[in-house]
Amino acid sequence: MTLGFRCRAFPAVAALGLAGSLAVSACGENTSQAERAGLGVLTVSPEAGVLSSRVSEKLDRAVKGVMKETKAPGVIVGLWMDGGGYVRAFGVADKATRAPMSTGLFMKIGSETKTFTVTALLRLADQGRLGLDDPVSKYVSGVPNGDRITLRQLAGMKSGLYPYTSDPGFQKAVLADPKRSFTPRQLLAYSFGHRAVFKPGEKFQYSNTNTILLGLVVEKVGGRPLREFVRREVLVPARLRRTLFPRGTEFPRPHAQGYTRQAAGGRLTNATGWNPSWAWAAGAMISTMEDMRSWAQTLATGTLLSPATQAERMKDPYEPFPGLRYGLGMFEVRGWLGHNGSLPGYQSVVVHLPARRATLVVLTNTDTSHKGRDVGTLFANAVTRVATPENVYNLPATPSSPAPSRTRD
Template sequence: MGTAVATEPPGPAQFVTSSAQVQQAHQAQQAQTEFPELTPAVAAKLDTAIRDVMRDGDVPGVVVALSAPDKGTYIRSFGEADTATGAAMSPGLFMRIGSETKTFTVTAVLELVDEGKVGLDDPISDYVDGVPNGDKITLRDLAAMRSGLFNYTGDEDFYKALTSDPDRPFTPQQLLDYSFKHPVEFQPGEEFQYSNTNTILLGLVVEKAGGMPLHEYIQKNVLEPAGLRHTTFPTDAAFPRPHAHGYTEQTASGDVEDATDWNPSWGWAAGAMISNLQDMRSWAETVATGTLLTAETQAERLKVYPSSTSGDGYGLGIFDIQGWIGHNGSLPGYQSLTIYLPEAQATLVVLLNTDITKDGVAPSTLFGKAVTGIVTPDHVYDIPAPAAPPSPESPPSPGYG
């Protein structure tokens, strides 16, 4: 459901960058952020760069949207949405967005914080029984990927269960069981390590504190207030039409297969959602600027825990990579990237129909790097390949990790 991030987790001696420091850094960089007018000449450069990534990465199809106030809008689709029929990729297609689901789940948690129904420093044991170190791990630790809980998608039995029967449904408890049979990997707050287990637990918190199933809470309290009419949290394998077909090699055979109708329940709160280009362009600004949250809570969200790569860090269900704020997503057959650059009020969304990496790098990262390298050379989005490739016996972790 995503591609591993090549960052060494920040150790306990490293400290959180406050939202004020982030804002100061953004202001200091603003003078250097001269976002170009999206002229035909710039569009031609973007076209060439995107086609180069497609060719080099063997990507079937991609849609890209880039915009900034008074600078114009670039929206393009390239390649095929269905390699069997040759149907063209289109900006209006529905796509699975993988770990971008985390931005919705964590937003729901933060709304409950604003309502006084949960606290960021509450232990997860207040809401879910049986969590290893549950009396020490806080909701903040979970949202910031600093819990120390084993990532269930790295469990060999989980991977075999998923790839042997991609149509099977998983319950949240089944997902947690794959994680909890492993010892904790570090004490909460000591390190950064991306883990889907964290967000599954946050989904259960939303259900308990919000008083309704997660998909209903997100629909009522996140999607509707944000005006997202083409975004859904599926409870089965149903996929709105028209949609692109997705292609993966995360299969039992290791061969490339069509994963379009795989049941996304295994991602649940961490990766099950579906959207389209129009909605994700809107969501990029909403989540980065915090329009659904109080200013105080949004400031907590934007406190990033630095990685070993200068200028990069992870906050509460959101990252800041060289000034671009947002998230990426990946699950078998699909990848996505939705980011916002506050200095230029610029939005970039990339949706594509494969998760197959190129030399260990996610294709969404390759597209993000190619586009930002042209329009914001002082703020180039890039997540390097991991030091070692993921094991063939386990799928890569989703999104930022």
């Protein structure tokens, strides 16, 4: 079995680079003199103190070490815990202009979108409008084995439905025109043309097909487009004012340029304007570091859900290897609860550690792998080795096979 957590659709390849040094500024979108000079910036929220200079220096070295090794163009790192806060922007947001990375930029968050789609589903369950053990056929027609696949199995990646991103025709279509718009039904057609991979509930396979179906369920029961339901039922009550579900290729400014090697020939390509509709409910959303900081805590603690419904998220998780458990649109990695994301040009890690009341957000403007491992994972691993050595965030290296067969966040 192969496991990874991202929204890949294209063949994977490599990575890029820079670093920064310390400056202190207030939170916000204003660009400081340090940022204009291309330096990293430490920003501390009013309610938190600065982590000790010794810890901050170690974190600086750790992040810069990953940047040097992977040649990532830029990264935003935010860590908040009892001892204080560490928020930094390293490297460049635009390789052409050399504009520096900044902590207030909008970024594509890939499969972090799954946490919003599944939370929307759970909100409907809380309202008594659907049951997690309802068959998907009750809400969406034409699903193979739909009368035997439950909404719970879709949210927990146990449906057995073929991952549409593994379909050669889909891969060819996306690579031929990365700005093409796909409908959810078009995406599902690539999946439904194949036999099931396994019987519902029998195994686990991370697949965007599951979350696309859940998006359609939310639309059916919620009575409005998914993006609108998520806004009203999740973003507004969670007070996330800088997070959005785009209609197409719109991307609020300021944002970082995203770089990928998933174009034809594996050449380095600017993927900023690529259309994320191919990932829809599984990976199309956009956000900022501060919103993701807030969301990490909301997701992990279940603020928007009843205690009973929140408990369902990790009631029967799948454990692909020691230290990782996947529940309903949320995973736990050595105590860190949340999710990660990846789609062409961008990667994210958004997690909360209840035992330490710690939150970690990593946003980077490349999706290229380094020795088979996601750059986002490498940054999160380096930060937690310093800050929470007893709870080190870690996901394994992935096989060198084409990414669609290991559809990840």
